[in-house]
Amino acid sequence: MTVNDLQPNMIHAENLTHYYGPYPAIQDVNFGVRKGEILGFLGPNGAGKTTTMRIITGFVPPTHGTVTLDGYDVVEQSLEARRRVGYLPETVPLYTDMSVNSYLKYMGTLRGMSPDAIKTRLGQVIDVCRLGDYRKTQIGKLSKGFRQRVGIAQAILHEPQVLVLDEPTIGIDPIQVVETRKLIQELGRDQTVVLSSHILPEVSMICDRVLIIDEGRIVAEDTPKNLAEGLQGVERLEVEIGGPAAEVLPMLKGIDGVSDVTHVNNNGRHTYMVQAQPGKDLRDDISQVVVNNGWSLRGLQLVGMSLEEIFLRLTTHEEL
Amino acid sequence: MRTAQAVAWKEIQLYFSSPTAYIVGLIFLALTGFFFTQDLGDPFPEATLTPFFDGAIIVFILLAPALTMRLLAEESKLGTIELLLTSPVRDWEIIAGKYVASLVFFLVLVALSFFYAILLFVYASPDPGPIYAGYLGLVLYGAAALAVGLLTSTMTNNQIVSAVVAMGILLALFFADRAFGSVSGLAGEIIGEMGLRGHFQDFSRGVIDTSNIVYFLSVIAVFLFLSIRMLESRRWR
Numbered sequence: 001m002t003v004n005d006l007q008p009n010m011i012h013a014e015n016l017t018h019y020y021g022p023y024p025a026i027q028d029v030n031f032g033v034r035k036g037e038i039l040g041f042l043g044p045n046g047a048g049k050t051t052t053m054r055i056i057t058g059f060v061p062p063t064h065g066t067v068t069l070d071g072y073d074v075v076e077q078s079l080e081a082r083r084r085v086g087y088l089p090e091t092v093p094l095y096t097d098m099s100v101n102s103y104l105k106y107m108g109t110l111r112g113m114s115p116d117a118i119k120t121r122l123g124q125v126i127d128v129c130r131l132g133d134y135r136k137t138q139i140g141k142l143s144k145g146f147r148q149r150v151g152i153a154q155a156i157l158h159e160p161q162v163l164v165l166d167e168p169t170i171g172i173d174p175i176q177v178v179e180t181r182k183l184i185q186e187l188g189r190d191q192t193v194v195l196s197s198h199i200l201p202e203v204s205m206i207c208d209r210v211l212i213i214d215e216g217r218i219v220a221e222d223t224p225k226n227l228a229e230g231l232q233g234v235e236r237l238e239v240e241i242g243g244p245a246a247e248v249l250p251m252l253k254g255i256d257g258v259s260d261v262t263h264v265n266n267n268g269r270h271t272y273m274v275q276a277q278p279g280k281d282l283r284d285d286i287s288q289v290v291v292n293n294g295w296s297l298r299g300l301q302l303v304g305m306s307l308e309e310i311f312l313r314l315t316t317h318e319e320l
Numbered sequence: 321m322r323t324a325q326a327v328a329w330k331e332i333q334l335y336f337s338s339p340t341a342y343i344v345g346l347i348f349l350a351l352t353g354f355f356f357t358q359d360l361g362d363p364f365p366e367a368t369l370t371p372f373f374d375g376a377i378i379v380f381i382l383l384a385p386a387l388t389m390r391l392l393a394e395e396s397k398l399g400t401i402e403l404l405l406t407s408p409v410r411d412w413e414i415i416a417g418k419y420v421a422s423l424v425f426f427l428v429l430v431a432l433s434f435f436y437a438i439l440l441f442v443y444a445s446p447d448p449g450p451i452y453a454g455y456l457g458l459v460l461y462g463a464a465a466l467a468v469g470l471l472t473s474t475m476t477n478n479q480i481v482s483a484v485v486a487m488g489i490l491l492a493l494f495f496a497d498r499a500f501g502s503v504s505g506l507a508g509e510i511i512g513e514m515g516l517r518g519h520f521q522d523f524s525r526g527v528i529d530t531s532n533i534v535y536f537l538s539v540i541a542v543f544l545f546l547s548i549r550m551l552e553s554r555r556w557r
Contacts, residue, residue, distance in 0.1 A: 057406040061555060083408040093399040097334065109326040110407040154403070 008071070010035045010192040011056060011162060015065035018051050025051040026216040029065070033209075035161075038188035040207030040224075041196040048216040049196040050090055053166050056194065057087045069162050083112060086160030090167050092151035096140030100131055100150055103139055104157060111158040121157055128183060129153040145172040152180065156187060163187060165195040169202060181206050236303040237274040239286055243295030245270050251293065255285050273303075323409045327417025328424070331391065335425040340390070344383050348429050351379045356436045367444035372436055373454045373524040377517065380465050381494060385486035387425060388469030389479040391418040392551070396477035401554065411551045415470065415544060422466045430458060450526030457523025460536035461516065465490055467543035474550040490516070493539075 009032035016029040026048035033039045041049045054060040056067055058074040058081055067074045072081040095103055104125065108118040126132055129149040134142060139150060148171060155163060168184065169177045184206055187193060197203050203210055204224035212220040212227075220227060241248050245263055252261045252272055260275035276282045283300060290297045335341040355375030359365050392414075395401040404414060437455075440446045472486040473479075497515030499508045512518065516539075519532045 054402075059402050059406050059555065079408050079410065082406055085406060087403065087406050089399060089402045091399050093401075093403050095330075095398070095400060097337070098330075106326060106330050107403065107407075110323050110404070110409050112323070112408050 009033060011069055013067045016055060016062045017064040019063045024216050029218055031211055033192050033194060035192055036190055038193040038207045040203035040210045041213055042203050042210055043213040047213045049213060050166055053164050057085050057164050058082050084161045086155035086163045088151045088155040088165045088168055092147050094139045094147055094150060099136050099138055101135045104153055107154040108157050113158050125153045125157050145176050148172045161191060163191050163193045167197060168195055238301045238303050239272045239274055240299035241270055241290055241295050242298055251289055257282055324413035324417040327414055328420040331418055331421030332424050341425055344386050345429055348379060348383055352376050352433055367440050367446035369437060369451050369454055370524050373458055376458055377461055377520055380462055381487060381490040384465035385469040385483040388422050388466055388473050389483040391470055392473040393477050393479045393482045412548050415547045419470055423463060426462050426466060453526045453528050454524045457520050461520050464536050464539040467540045471543045471547045474547045
């Protein structure tokens with residue numbers, strides 16, 4: 001275990017690499033998560049999010065590297081590490097022929113809770129996850145949204161120090177999504193939460209820190225705000241110009257400080273997306289060019305980068 | 321230990337609420353009932369449970385895998401194995417819990433067959449020795465068959481595959497004593513000694529031989545051990 005800043009990491013992952021056969025699912029993944037922090041894994045399908053989470057929870061051992069939870073190695077001191085984890089896998093694993101109540105009791109016992117503790121916690125968790133009317137219902141008869149709630153209920157039942165949620169809001173209706181996010185934020189106050197998602201607004205809303213993972217490697221790591229700001233150093237302008245596109249395009253590209261221009265013809269409205277080099281304000285240069293050529297400048301707008309775009313840029317290997 | 325109990329209790333409840341288990345029970349009673357009454361039509365019927373025992377061990381080659389096939393294969397299929405293996409539960413606790421549950425259901429089946437013994441004791445005066453010994457042998461035999469079935473259930477997420485492979489292993493072990501005649505030398509001796517049937521026959525004749533008890537306990541131990549290792553190895557795939 002290493003000490004990062006003043007507070008030790010609750011989760012500490014070092015050089016995680018995992019191979020499925022000859023194919024690396026993740027490579028050299030390093031990160032730390034502090035107590036009371038919510039970390040979001042963001043990445044396209046197959047990027048290695050689930051693999052990383054499975055390693056944290058001890059379901060799959062890393063081919064190389066180590067993970068410690070509260071100082072316990074997930075492979076060497078697996079049992080101690082597992083005592084600290086609440087886990088919601090991607091496909092919510094439920095015994096469909098059990099009732100909600102008996103399923104949660106069973107999971108509580110497996111997590112080492114005493115019957116008394118289960119009794120007190122069960123009521124709370126059922127309230128929090130709004131399962132009150134379905135305590136006796138067979139899980140197989142529940143809708144997908146309710147199954148997801150049962151899945152979350154089992155993950156938080158034993159008040160784990162580390163909560164690992166793989167796509168926690170997938171497949172549930174918008175109202176429940178809002179409730180679930182709120183719940184995760186509340187949990188994140190005293191617990192350590194790691195969640196994965198491919199819904200960007202969700203991650204930027206809930207998470208204190210985001211890890212963008214692609215092809216098994218971490219490509220960016222920061223707060224959602226910093227990530228967006230850092231990449232907005234690249235100025236982008238949306239310009240609408242009245243003039244022949246064949247002439248306008250090379251002229252725009254020729255302006256000093258322009259790194260890229262893309263042209264969109266929208267029913268005769270010619271819009272150009274101008275990508276400037278970091279820190280350059282090209283608005284004056286562009287209008288100058290337009291005026292000099294006798295075209296008309298119909299619109300000029302600074303465009304920020306959304307988290308979606310950052311994500312796409314980082315994961316589709318475009319040059320910035 | 322409490323977790324092993326919880327696993328066992330959950331599985332026992334599932335047995336008594338699942339149709340498979342009742343179908344298995346029905347087939348067991350129907351077939352063994354047939355074996356039991358087979359000799360009764362004789363002009364001078366013998367007050368013995370030997371035909372019942374000899375039939376039951378064949379029936380169990382088919383029924384034991386049907387009882388165990390669900391135990392871990394379904395966990396893999398449903399994905400619940402992911403929660404099971406990430407809970408602070410030791411692998412042996414999972415296997416022990418599952419095994420005990422199947423054993424309990426099996427013992428209930430065996431207990432139902434006491435009916436045949438009671439009939440004999442009421443209407444005739446059978447030699448009790450072979451009956452007691454036979455039941456001991458039957459329990460050991462069944463326990464071994466269940467351990468084989470549990471192992472194959474940990475190996476796959478397909479219940480059918482689990483059952484068929486278990487039946488294959490049980491059939492091979494059942495007839496292994498034939499190797500005494502057909503395979504020459506030491507190999508024949510070793511394979512022959514592994515036979516389930518050979519070790520059972522002494523029991524149904526009323527002979528309790530320690531070596532037979534040790535044989536069945538070893539089979540149980542080996543297959544349970546392999547099941548634990550197999551479950552452990554799931555973490556490494």
